[in-house]
Every structure is written in structure tokens, then in C-alpha cells.
Amino acid sequence: MxxxxxxxxxxxxxxxxxxxxxxxxxxxxxxxxxxxxxxxxxxxxxxxxxxxxxxxxxxxxxxxxxxxxxxxxxxxxxxxxxxxxxxxxxxxxxxxxxxxxxxxxxxxxxxxxxxxxxxxxxxxxxxxxxxxxxxxxxxxxxxxxxxxxxxxxxxxxxxxxxxxxxxxxxxxxxxxxxxxxxxxxxxxxxxxxxxxxxxxxxxxxxxxxxxxxxxxxxxxxxxxxxxxxxxxxAEFIGESNILDGLMLRDFCVEFAGNEFACVDKGFARNQLVQVVVRPEDIKVVSPIQGQLTGLVREVIFKGVHFEMHVEQGGFEWIIHSTQASQPGEVIGMCIGPDEIHIMARTED
Amino acid sequence: MLQKKSLAGPYLVWMVAFIIAPLLIVGYFALTDAAGNFTLDNLTTIGRYSTVFARSLILAAIATVICLVLAFPVGYFLSRLRASKQHIMQMLVMLPMWMNFLLRTYAWMSLLEKNGIINRVLGLIGLGPFDMINTSGAVVLGMVYNYLPYMILPLYTAMTKIDHSIIEAAQDLGAGMGKIVTRVLIPMSVPGIATGITMVFVPAVSTFIISRMLGGGSNLLIGDLIELQFLGNSYNYNLGSAMSLVLMVIVLLCMSFTTDFGEEGVEGVV
CATH class of the missing domain: 3.40.50.300 (P-loop containing nucleotide triphosphate hydrolases)
Incomplete structure (x- = not known):
């Protein structure tokens, strides 16, 4: 090379x-x-x-x-x-x-x-x-x-x-x-x-x-x-949801008040991390099925998709979806292990 | 339409009264003798003064070339300064022009004289004295000194339009300093060069003060000759008019040569 x-x-x-x-x-x-x-x-x-x-x-x-x-x-x-x-x-x-x-x-x-x-x-x-x-x-x-x-x-x-x-x-x-x-x-x-x-x-x-x-x-x-x-x-290359999280053990991370399976390993136990989830990687499901539930604040039509701002536990999520929910509606959100990207936390 | 045309009315009157009418009068005197009879003698007599005409043209041309060579780097330097500094430098270039023309030229007399300041200073270190005043060199010096700002300003204006990235592009494509000057700066400054040449050459070729004060009796120029016909001993306004007419033709020829390029440059002149 x-x-x-x-x-x-x-x-x-x-x-x-x-x-x-x-x-x-x-x-x-x-x-x-x-x-x-x-x-x-x-x-x-x-x-x-x-x-x-x-x-x-x-x-x-x-x-x-x-x-x-x-x-x-x-x-x-x-x-x-x-x-x-x-x-x-x-x-x-x-x-x-x-x-x-x-x-x-x-x-x-x-x-x-x-x-x-x-x-x-x-x-x-x-x-x-x-x-x-x-x-x-x-x-x-x-x-x-x-x-x-x-x-x-x-x-x-x-x-x-x-x-x-x-x-x-x-x-x-x-x-x-x-x-x-x-x-x-x-x-x-x-x-x-x-x-x-x-x-x-x-x-x-x-x-x-x-x-x-x-x-x-x-x-x-x-x-x-x-x-x-x-x-x-993460912020500069496209839109993303960036949250503080805690690496419980390999392949398991906690953020937004919930535990998620992920594909990352090699962090220390209970290491503070930052979690990146791209807006198009969040699946909108019914509130019972969701890993997280949130309240839809705003829905914006963007042509190819709808951009939704969803409030959950004090954090405003951005979700890109081809199907629109209604403002005021409560929805469930699912995030697959592949869609979670974990970074060591940086001072900023 | 008509209304807009009428706005030019006052100037039209001015033009007829102070430009066209005098021109016709000059033309009339040039083609008549003292008694008012038609003659071409005045024009043919001018042949006798051809050395004076040649000297005027040569000295003015030399002064113009020197101005161009001096002003080109200055114009470039000015155009590359920051805007705030450009204003200050522009003022400094024009500063001598605020001083009376006569006074400036007198100053050169006392500098260049046999017992003048320059010769005295040189004398202290055992040089000289040199004959500087009453030479054609002194006349050229006077022309360059007085008309240099008229060359610098149009060149500077033309060069401010050359974006720095164009010079960088030339460098990028393999041009060293010499090639940048010949392939980019000179061709792109042509409007300024044309304007500058006109603005220096025309007054230089018709000046009479500079040659009289710095050139002594032996460096008579067209301007001096014309002055002699109207104010001097030889008092002959028919001949003087004919000379003015010929000078005008020379100036027009010179200008038709440069205005082909010059249209853009004129607008920027202060």
C-alpha cells in the first residue's frame, strides 16, 4: 500500500x-x-x-x-x-x-x-x-x-x-x-x-x-x-441522533433508559460512550412493540421521506420514515443491533 | 425620447459656443493670411519647423515610455494592497498634483541649476558640476515628473480587475514571474496602458511651460512655437493657428491609435 x-x-x-x-x-x-x-x-x-x-x-x-x-x-x-x-x-x-x-x-x-x-x-x-x-x-x-x-x-x-x-x-x-x-x-x-x-x-x-x-x-x-x-x-456527515450511553458489556449498551443489543465490543465494562443512530435506521412500530415509545412533535414532508421529530425521555429524536405519523401521536421505535454505532465519548 | 434629448440642450449650446465655433475660427485663421485672403502658405511654412515638431514628438514619446516603465510595477504593487492601504497610496500618488504645476516645475529649476542643490551636494563629494538644466534630458524629466500620476492611475485601475487567483492559475500552469508579466499582466492591462499613454503623451507633446523652464532656448517644442505666434515677438496668429491645427491632427492620430483598446480604461480615471 x-x-x-x-x-x-x-x-x-x-x-x-x-x-x-x-x-x-x-x-x-x-x-x-x-x-x-x-x-x-x-x-x-x-x-x-x-x-x-x-x-x-x-x-x-x-x-x-x-x-x-x-x-x-x-x-x-x-x-x-x-x-x-x-x-x-x-x-x-x-x-x-x-x-x-x-x-x-x-x-x-x-x-x-x-x-x-x-x-x-x-x-x-x-x-x-x-x-x-x-x-x-x-x-x-x-x-x-x-x-x-x-x-x-x-x-x-x-x-x-x-x-x-x-x-x-x-x-x-x-x-x-x-x-x-x-x-x-x-x-x-x-x-x-x-x-x-x-x-x-x-x-x-x-x-x-x-x-x-x-x-x-x-x-x-x-x-x-x-x-x-x-x-x-457523525453530525457533519448527514443527520444523526447522538446520545450518551453506557456500555454494560460486550454487545450490550444502555441508552435512552433502555438496554439494546449491539455489535460493538472491546469497550471496558460500564464505559461511558456515545451512541449514533441514523434517522433512517429507526423503525416506527406500534407503542406496545417498540423498544422505546415517544410522542410525535412535528412531521415534515421531505419528498423521498417524512422527517419526524419525536420526544422521548427529554431527548428529541429525528426519524426518517416513508410513512407519516400524526403530530401528537404516540409511537413505538425499534433499533436493530446493526443500526447502533458506538463511539468512545469525547470531551466537547 | 424628445424630452430626453432636450436634457442635452445646455451642453449643446456650450459645445457650439466654446468648442465648434473656436475650432472653425482656428481653421479660418490657419487658411488665411493677415489680410484675410485664402492661402495655404501657413501650412506649408510649418515645414520649416519640422525639427521642432520632431523634437516634441520624440521627447514626449521618450517621456511616455519612461512613465510606462515606472508606472507598471507601481500600478501592480498598488493593486495588490489591501483596500484601506490602496486609498492612502492612491492619495500619495495624487498628492503632487495638488501642488501648483508652475511651482513644481520651478522647484526642479532650483534643483537642476548649475549652482542648484544637486550640483552643490555632488560638489561636496568632489563631483560635478554637471550641466543638467537647459538640456533635453531636463525637459523629459519634467514631463515624467509632472505626468507620471496620469500613467499610474489608469494602470492601477486596470490591474485591480485582475483577480489574484488568475495570477496563481498562471503560476500553477508553469509561468514564472517573467511569463506572468508578459502573458497575463500586460495583456490584461492593455486598456489601462492605452489610456495612460494618451493621458501622458497628449499633454507632453503640447507642453510649453516645461520646455521653457527646464529646456532653455535650445529645446523649443511645438507648444513654445505656438505661444510665440500669439504672445511672443513673432506675433503671427495665422501661422499659430495652422500649427495648432497640425498638432491637433497629430494628437487625433495618436488617440485613434490607442482608443481602440482604451475604452474600458478611461472610466476608472479619477
């Missing part, structure tokens, strides 16, 4: 005006992987990307690219290319010249430039747009030009800084699939920054959840969603 690490960050510290942005961050990115940095604004995800791109000089720590330390190497000497948040296209050049910019700087032969630019424009679906002025393109088309401009240089790693942030929802979903396809087709590493958890889950091979300049969890989208390591990750 370790021999195909392409980018490696070791103990990166970055601060601006005495404010610490990255606090000793270490991370390995593997070749041909789609990695996403996910976190709320100000968590340091864009800064991490800019450290890899060479736009931010870390105060301490090392950046390795293919095993070589590249700290201090200016951006124009790095084998990575960036797709910027606001596209950053050159307004004085047409589509063709924008994409050709990097190749021309490398003094590529004119025929080769033509071939590669046209090929890349076809890949991103902009065939026939060569002569167009940048200002006449829509946001989505500009985005494609920016991606083509980076990819045409055949970088080992493409860095993408919230590239879909300015697009509308439908276009964004389209581009998500498109980016995933491009990454597979070009067979290179994509490092993607976003604050949108759904986007991260859709596209990534690996998700890196960040907060306050520290990595909270690294894992596949499934791991991150199903096995969050702490309350922050």
Missing part, C-alpha cells in the same frame, strides 16, 4: 497572523485515488490543498511528492495542477488559448498543442467551443474549461478547490458524475475540497474529514457514514 503514495504530508503547521490554520497535519494520498477534504469553512481544507499546490508555505513540516521533499518548490515547478474556486480563467484568451496556456509555456510543438487541446476539449464536452470568448460561456462551461486547462498538462495530481460551489444543484450533480468519470478515464489522482458532505460521499474513494486544522477521520465514504469516529463526524 505504501509504495503507491503520491503525496505525503508530514506534521504540516500553517499559521496566518498567529492564528493556527493547520495544526500538525499528516496525511498520505495514494496514486489514482479520488480524495476529498471535507469540513466546515475555516477547517483548513483549502489551506491543505494550497500547501500541496505550493501556494502556501508551511511554517513547519514536509511535503513529499513521489517520495521527494518539495517544500520550497514554487507552484510552477510542481507536477500538480489546480482547478480554482472561481475558475480563474484568462479573460483575454479564448477557450483554446486558455487550455493551451500550460502547453505553450512548456514550448510544446504547435501541432501537438492543437492535438492535445482539441482532444481535451472533447473529453470535457466542449468540442466546437475553441474560438469562443470566455465571457460568453455559462458557469458550467467555464468550469469545464478550467478542468481541461489543468488536465491537458497531464499532471500526476489534479487539485480541485470547491469547483462546483457556484453552480446550481442540477448542474452540480451532473458535474459530480462527470468529474468521477474524468478521474477514472485520465487515471490520475484527484484531490477535491468541499464542504458538501453529499458531494464528498458521491465522488470519493477516500474522505478526509477535517475540523480546526486537524483530521477527524480518514476513510471510505461508507466507513465515514456508518462508523464515524466521533460526534463531530
Amino acid at each position: 505504501d509504495n503507491n503514495v503520491i503525496v505525503s504530508l508530514k506534521n504540516i503547521v500553517v499559521d496566518f497572523d498567529d492564528q493556527i490554520i493547520l495544526n500538525g497535519l499528516s496525511l498520505d494520498i495514494h496514486d489514482k485515488e479520488f480524495v476529498t477534504f471535507l469540513g466546515p469553512s475555516g477547517c483548513g481544507k483549502t489551506t491543505t490543498l494550497r500547501v500541496i499546490g505550493g501556494f502556501v508555505e508551511p511554517k513547519s513540516g514536509n511535503v513529499f511528492f513521489n517520495g521527494q521533499d518539495i517544500a520550497g518548490l514554487p507552484p510552477y515547478k510542481r507536477q500538480v495542477n489546480t482547478v480554482f474556486q472561481k475558475y480563474a480563467l484568462f479573460p483575454h484568451l479564448n477557450v483554446f488559448e486558455n487550455v493551451a496556456f500550460g502547453l505553450r509555456l512548456k514550448k510544446t510543438e504547435e501541432r501537438e498543442v492543437r492535438r492535445r487541446v482539441l482532444e481535451m476539449l472533447e473529453v470535457v464536452g466542449l468540442k466546437g467551443f475553441e474560438r469562443r470568448n470566455i465571457a460568453t460561456l455559462s458557469g458550467g462551461q467555464q468550469q469545464r474549461v478550467a478542468i481541461a486547462r489543468g488536465l491537458v498538462n497531464q499532471p500526476k495530481v489534479l487539485l480541485l478547490d470547491e469547483p462546483l460551489g457556484a453552480l446550481d444543484l442540477k448542474l452540480r450533480k451532473e458535474m459530480q458524475l462527470e468529474l468521477k468519470r474524468l478521474q477514472r478515464e485520465m487515471d490520475i489522482t484527484f484531490v477535491y475540497v468541499t464542504h458538501d458532505q453529499e458531494e464528498a460521499l458521491t465522488m470519493s474513494d477516500t474522505v478526509v474529514v477535517m475540523k480546526d486544522g486537524l483530521i477527524q477521520q480518514i476513510g471510505s465514504p461508507e466507513d465515514i457514514y456508518n462508523e464515524p469516529e466521533n460526534a463531530f463526524v
Whole structure:
């Protein structure tokens, strides 16, 4: 596994005006992987990307690219290319010249430039747009030009800084699939920054959840969603019910005033824990059948499902169900052993 | 529609009275002799002064190029500052313009004179004295000094529109500092460059104060020549009008050359 690490960050510290942005961050990115940095604004995800791109000089720590330390190497000497948040296209050049910019700087032969630019424009679906002025393109088309401009240089790693942030929802979903396809087709590493958890889950091979300049969890989208390591990750990746609990013994946990069977083990007896239950994992049953009974406070129609807020023992549960109960109704709730995820309690 | 047109009425009157009519009068004098008879002599006589015209054009062009070279990095530097600092620096650039033009140029006289401040300071360390005043170099210096802000401001305005991420994108694609300047900064500042050239070259080519004060008798410019025809000994307003007309054509030619690019830049000029 370790021999195909392409980018490696070791103990990166970055601060601006005495404010610490990255606090000793270490991370390995593997070749041909789609990695996403996910976190709320100000968590340091864009800064991490800019450290890899060479736009931010870390105060301490090392950046390795293919095993070589590249700290201090200016951006124009790095084998990575960036797709910027606001596209950053050159307004004085047409589509063709924008994409050709990097190749021309490398003094590529004119025929080769033509071939590669046209090929890349076809890949991103902009065939026939060569002569167009940048200002006449829509946001989505500009985005494609920016991606083509980076990819045409055949970088080992493409860095993408919230590239879909300015697009509308439908276009964004389209581009998500498109980016995933491009990454597979070009067979290179994509490092993607976003604050949108759904986007991260859709596209990534690996998700890196960040907060306050520290990595909270690294894992596949499934791991991150199903096995969050702490309350922050659980909360940030989709909605969840997080309760304090007590681990009675292996495979048995107590929370919300009841004992539940679970699949977790290895905690100490009577260890304080936090329990995560996803809203869609709670089954609504009749009050007699339920492990817990609660009072329905609110029912909101969300399209695919109903979101219900249910009060039980002073805790407000969120339940996603395809069948609506009535506000004021008393319902029973069932939670299967597989649906309970247990985390060591963190100070927060 | 008609109502909106009538709003331009007052200016229309102004324009006819103070722009079109005087132009026609200048044209009339240029094409007549002292007795009022039609003649092309005034225009043909100008050929005799071709060295003065050439000198004006060359000195103004040199001053414009020097302004451009000096102002480009300054404009870039200003455009990268934080907004609050930009205002202060903008003021500092304009500060000399608040001082009377004549006074500023007089100041240079006392600096550059044979017994002036510069020569005296140089004398202390055993250098000089140098002949600085009454040279064409002094005239160019005066032009650069007086018109530099008119180059800096439009360049700065054009460059504030260049987002920093565009420069980063160029770096990302492999451009070092030199390539960033030639491939991104210069092409993207073309409107500002065009405006700056016009705003420096036009007043420089027609100035008469600077050349008279700093150039002595040997560096006569078109402006001085025209002044002589109206206020000086040679009193010949027919010839003076013809010279003005030719100068105007030169200026118009220069402007038609630059306004193709310049439309965008003008709006930002203070």
C-alpha cells in the first residue's frame, strides 16, 4: 500500500497572523485515488490543498511528492495542477488559448498543442467551443474549461478547490458524475475540497474529514457514514441522533433508559460512550412493540421521506420514515443491533 | 425620447459656443493670411519647423515610455494592497498634483541649476558640476515628473480587475514571474496602458511651460512655437493657428491609435 503514495504530508503547521490554520497535519494520498477534504469553512481544507499546490508555505513540516521533499518548490515547478474556486480563467484568451496556456509555456510543438487541446476539449464536452470568448460561456462551461486547462498538462495530481460551489444543484450533480468519470478515464489522482458532505460521499474513494486544522477521520465514504469516529463526524456527515450511553458489556449498551443489543465490543465494562443512530435506521412500530415509545412533535414532508421529530425521555429524536405519523401521536421505535454505532465519548 | 434629448440642450449650446465655433475660427485663421485672403502658405511654412515638431514628438514619446516603465510595477504593487492601504497610496500618488504645476516645475529649476542643490551636494563629494538644466534630458524629466500620476492611475485601475487567483492559475500552469508579466499582466492591462499613454503623451507633446523652464532656448517644442505666434515677438496668429491645427491632427492620430483598446480604461480615471 505504501509504495503507491503520491503525496505525503508530514506534521504540516500553517499559521496566518498567529492564528493556527493547520495544526500538525499528516496525511498520505495514494496514486489514482479520488480524495476529498471535507469540513466546515475555516477547517483548513483549502489551506491543505494550497500547501500541496505550493501556494502556501508551511511554517513547519514536509511535503513529499513521489517520495521527494518539495517544500520550497514554487507552484510552477510542481507536477500538480489546480482547478480554482472561481475558475480563474484568462479573460483575454479564448477557450483554446486558455487550455493551451500550460502547453505553450512548456514550448510544446504547435501541432501537438492543437492535438492535445482539441482532444481535451472533447473529453470535457466542449468540442466546437475553441474560438469562443470566455465571457460568453455559462458557469458550467467555464468550469469545464478550467478542468481541461489543468488536465491537458497531464499532471500526476489534479487539485480541485470547491469547483462546483457556484453552480446550481442540477448542474452540480451532473458535474459530480462527470468529474468521477474524468478521474477514472485520465487515471490520475484527484484531490477535491468541499464542504458538501453529499458531494464528498458521491465522488470519493477516500474522505478526509477535517475540523480546526486537524483530521477527524480518514476513510471510505461508507466507513465515514456508518462508523464515524466521533460526534463531530457523525453530525457533519448527514443527520444523526447522538446520545450518551453506557456500555454494560460486550454487545450490550444502555441508552435512552433502555438496554439494546449491539455489535460493538472491546469497550471496558460500564464505559461511558456515545451512541449514533441514523434517522433512517429507526423503525416506527406500534407503542406496545417498540423498544422505546415517544410522542410525535412535528412531521415534515421531505419528498423521498417524512422527517419526524419525536420526544422521548427529554431527548428529541429525528426519524426518517416513508410513512407519516400524526403530530401528537404516540409511537413505538425499534433499533436493530446493526443500526447502533458506538463511539468512545469525547470531551466537547 | 424628445424630452430626453432636450436634457442635452445646455451642453449643446456650450459645445457650439466654446468648442465648434473656436475650432472653425482656428481653421479660418490657419487658411488665411493677415489680410484675410485664402492661402495655404501657413501650412506649408510649418515645414520649416519640422525639427521642432520632431523634437516634441520624440521627447514626449521618450517621456511616455519612461512613465510606462515606472508606472507598471507601481500600478501592480498598488493593486495588490489591501483596500484601506490602496486609498492612502492612491492619495500619495495624487498628492503632487495638488501642488501648483508652475511651482513644481520651478522647484526642479532650483534643483537642476548649475549652482542648484544637486550640483552643490555632488560638489561636496568632489563631483560635478554637471550641466543638467537647459538640456533635453531636463525637459523629459519634467514631463515624467509632472505626468507620471496620469500613467499610474489608469494602470492601477486596470490591474485591480485582475483577480489574484488568475495570477496563481498562471503560476500553477508553469509561468514564472517573467511569463506572468508578459502573458497575463500586460495583456490584461492593455486598456489601462492605452489610456495612460494618451493621458501622458497628449499633454507632453503640447507642453510649453516645461520646455521653457527646464529646456532653455535650445529645446523649443511645438507648444513654445505656438505661444510665440500669439504672445511672443513673432506675433503671427495665422501661422499659430495652422500649427495648432497640425498638432491637433497629430494628437487625433495618436488617440485613434490607442482608443481602440482604451475604452474600458478611461472610466476608472479619477
